[in-house]
Amino acid sequence: MDDGQPPLKLFEKKERIFPKRVWGKYRQIKWVAMVALLGIYYLAPFLRWDRGLHAPDQAILIDMSSSRAYFFFIEIWPQEVYYLTGILILAAIGLFLATSLFGRVWCGYACPQTVWTDLFVWVERIIQGDRAKRLKLYKSKWSFEKLWKLTLTHFLWIVIGMMTGGAWVFYFNDAPTLLEQIIHFDVPWSVLGWMVALTGSTYVMAGFAREQVCTYMCPYARFQSAMFDKDTLIIGYDTERGEARGKHKKGESWEGRGHCVDCTACVQVCPMGIDIRDGLQMECIACGLCIDACNDVMHKLELPPDLIRYDTTHMQATRKQGIETKLSIFRPRTFYYAAIIAIVGAGILYGLLTRSAAELHVLHDRNPLFVQLSDGRIRNGYDIKILNKTLEDRIYSLTIEGIEGAEIRMQGAGQQDATALPVFADSIGHFRAFVTASKEQQKRKEVYFKLTDEQGEIALTYESVFVSSKP
Amino acid sequence: MKTENRQVDEITGTETTGHEWDGITELDTPMPRWWLIVFYVTIIWSIGYWFYYPTWPTFSGEGERGGTVGSAEWTQYKQLEDQQAEIMAVRAQYQQQFESASFSDVQSDETLYAYAIAGGKSAFGDNCATCHGTGGAGAPGYPNLNDDDWLWGGSVDDIYQTLRYGIRSNHPETRFAEMPAFGEMLSTDEVSSIAAYLVEEDASNVSVGATLYEENCAVCHGDTGMGGQDFGAPNLRDAIWFYGGSKAEIELQIKKPKHGVMPAWEDRLSESTLRQLTIYVHSLGGGQ
Numbered sequence: 001m002d003d004g005q006p007p008l009k010l011f012e013k014k015e016r017i018f019p020k021r022v023w024g025k026y027r028q029i030k031w032v033a034m035v036a037l038l039g040i041y042y043l044a045p046f047l048r049w050d051r052g053l054h055a056p057d058q059a060i061l062i063d064m065s066s067s068r069a070y071f072f073f074i075e076i077w078p079q080e081v082y083y084l085t086g087i088l089i090l091a092a093i094g095l096f097l098a099t100s101l102f103g104r105v106w107c108g109y110a111c112p113q114t115v116w117t118d119l120f121v122w123v124e125r126i127i128q129g130d131r132a133k134r135l136k137l138y139k140s141k142w143s144f145e146k147l148w149k150l151t152l153t154h155f156l157w158i159v160i161g162m163m164t165g166g167a168w169v170f171y172f173n174d175a176p177t178l179l180e181q182i183i184h185f186d187v188p189w190s191v192l193g194w195m196v197a198l199t200g201s202t203y204v205m206a207g208f209a210r211e212q213v214c215t216y217m218c219p220y221a222r223f224q225s226a227m228f229d230k231d232t233l234i235i236g237y238d239t240e241r242g243e244a245r246g247k248h249k250k251g252e253s254w255e256g257r258g259h260c261v262d263c264t265a266c267v268q269v270c271p272m273g274i275d276i277r278d279g280l281q282m283e284c285i286a287c288g289l290c291i292d293a294c295n296d297v298m299h300k301l302e303l304p305p306d307l308i309r310y311d312t313t314h315m316q317a318t319r320k321q322g323i324e325t326k327l328s329i330f331r332p333r334t335f336y337y338a339a340i341i342a343i344v345g346a347g348i349l350y351g352l353l354t355r356s357a358a359e360l361h362v363l364h365d366r367n368p369l370f371v372q373l374s375d376g377r378i379r380n381g382y383d384i385k386i387l388n389k390t391l392e393d394r395i396y397s398l399t400i401e402g403i404e405g406a407e408i409r410m411q412g413a414g415q416q417d418a419t420a421l422p423v424f425a426d427s428i429g430h431f432r433a434f435v436t437a438s439k440e441q442q443k444r445k446e447v448y449f450k451l452t453d454e455q456g457e458i459a460l461t462y463e464s465v466f467v468s469s470k471p
Numbered sequence: 472m473k474t475e476n477r478q479v480d481e482i483t484g485t486e487t488t489g490h491e492w493d494g495i496t497e498l499d500t501p502m503p504r505w506w507l508i509v510f511y512v513t514i515i516w517s518i519g520y521w522f523y524y525p526t527w528p529t530f531s532g533e534g535e536r537g538g539t540v541g542s543a544e545w546t547q548y549k550q551l552e553d554q555q556a557e558i559m560a561v562r563a564q565y566q567q568q569f570e571s572a573s574f575s576d577v578q579s580d581e582t583l584y585a586y587a588i589a590g591g592k593s594a595f596g597d598n599c600a601t602c603h604g605t606g607g608a609g610a611p612g613y614p615n616l617n618d619d620d621w622l623w624g625g626s627v628d629d630i631y632q633t634l635r636y637g638i639r640s641n642h643p644e645t646r647f648a649e650m651p652a653f654g655e656m657l658s659t660d661e662v663s664s665i666a667a668y669l670v671e672e673d674a675s676n677v678s679v680g681a682t683l684y685e686e687n688c689a690v691c692h693g694d695t696g697m698g699g700q701d702f703g704a705p706n707l708r709d710a711i712w713f714y715g716g717s718k719a720e721i722e723l724q725i726k727k728p729k730h731g732v733m734p735a736w737e738d739r740l741s742e743s744t745l746r747q748l749t750i751y752v753h754s755l756g757g758g759q
Contacts, residue, residue: 367606374709413584
């Protein structure tokens, strides 16, 4: 091209990042968070929660085959999946609240992508050494050393991936039983499929894609900028104090120059491969590792710490005028988010506490709509479903109201009595009911099915119709 | 490909195809490598596939329906057989119990009852719904199986007998009833007065009708008109009229009666299907 511009690039080629080991406060927090989160992930399926004979005793379990979800004291049936909507709203707003309080704290410390990438880098470092050695190995020609080091690294990554996929399936199956099956290589195909898929995704996402996921794939990283304001906690480089940067020899005066010695420690430790001194960037996941790295250097130079620090644009602005302001956590948006969480949380809690122990569904027969009997009366048929959500067998009584002189009769195996319908614990009872009444003037008349139980815990009504003649 | 006129595009660094249309040239962008790899892998895959599965049509018809057999010896017919065998194996445990159980056993056992109803319902849809309707509600001339009015009896044994041998069918065991055509024996006025008597019309000829009924109809339908299930005579005193309950319809049925035929299913359906159908029909609401 003639105008001397660089060629058009639509996608930046991935530069492999080799984050350097770092010590410090935030690294410490990250280790603790990693151990705690991985611990929860791997051990939670093994928690037990006694629900009696008729339900599994796993505390957290999504049981696909019998369509139930269990979370400690909560049990959810498929038609109550709206609780999941509530939980997703809570998760989203919770993320917003965390962002408004502490910036991208989720990205830096708690996101699975961050945690697993951190774990993979840790493995990489143990096998191949720190940044300089890894870089050298990466650039070197193939040799026996390179071969075994890379093989071992990838092998361990795959092992971690298998454990990740392996732990995932425990949430959908009885964990101790499945563990035994896995040990005996006797795993159902459906489970094996998930394990393989998640092993693969863990291996690819944490081993190769890494920071690309945050930069290019994650929608949260992108729309978070909409939640940023002058009081959001970000990683900030103190330009006033740091510039003009430059190499510094021991014993030289700090007069007339900045405190940044351009050692690039902050760049070397960055898992996202950015230079924080260029200012706030979309890629920054606010993990604070550059703070640790820089404070280390500042300490060696006997300079005050926090050249790079958790900061807000507001604090940066006032600092320029010589005023130190504190982080303002209590802002309108913090309250909005907290209020939404409180309302949704209260709604879910209310729903769970007032959850009915039973449900009644009545479906009027469509074919035939009604039956003319020989004595001139009319009979209608209904499919009845009684959902016993308790964990014990119950006996229910079904009566009808709304039509004078109507009789109800059950049709099923054996002699069924409408006032004593047994439904097993945690299951659905299917029944056939015939309602007979004298011919009504109205072609369709409302009829009300009332369900009660022996314990007097429930009193449900379901409105259906009684059809007397062709519409 | 011709190499003349091919140029290297400055922006992308890719060669052009050498074709030009009014100054517009086309980039000869190579296929992405991953795509090519997948493409070659599918070709290699297909070779294995040819040997493993029945793939090539042949003239002689080596395979089940012509074509190569394949080392797996897999065919759709075998797959179907396998799948059917799987289903039959699941069914077998219920089927055995069902075959050895009596009607009353089945009707009091929840599992067997559910098994019979499911089987009966599907057999009903295949065989009976054509005349009796999918819900068994019938139509004029085709009995409603939901109501409590039975021409030949509504107990399980009666229903089973009707299903097995039919009514007016060609089976030697069939039950048979024929309403005579009174149009040839009685005058139009006489028929009309019998009909009037039956619909309890307030008219002067009702008493004439009553007498005529006693002389002609009571033999089969009974003195009180209650009919008789032993010989298939309909009850004339209930709210259900098989061929329509208006006076005109009744007159027509007296003059020139219609006679419906229920086929005998003994030869067409298996014994257990018949029994399942019996229980299903009995469960529709009118079973006695």
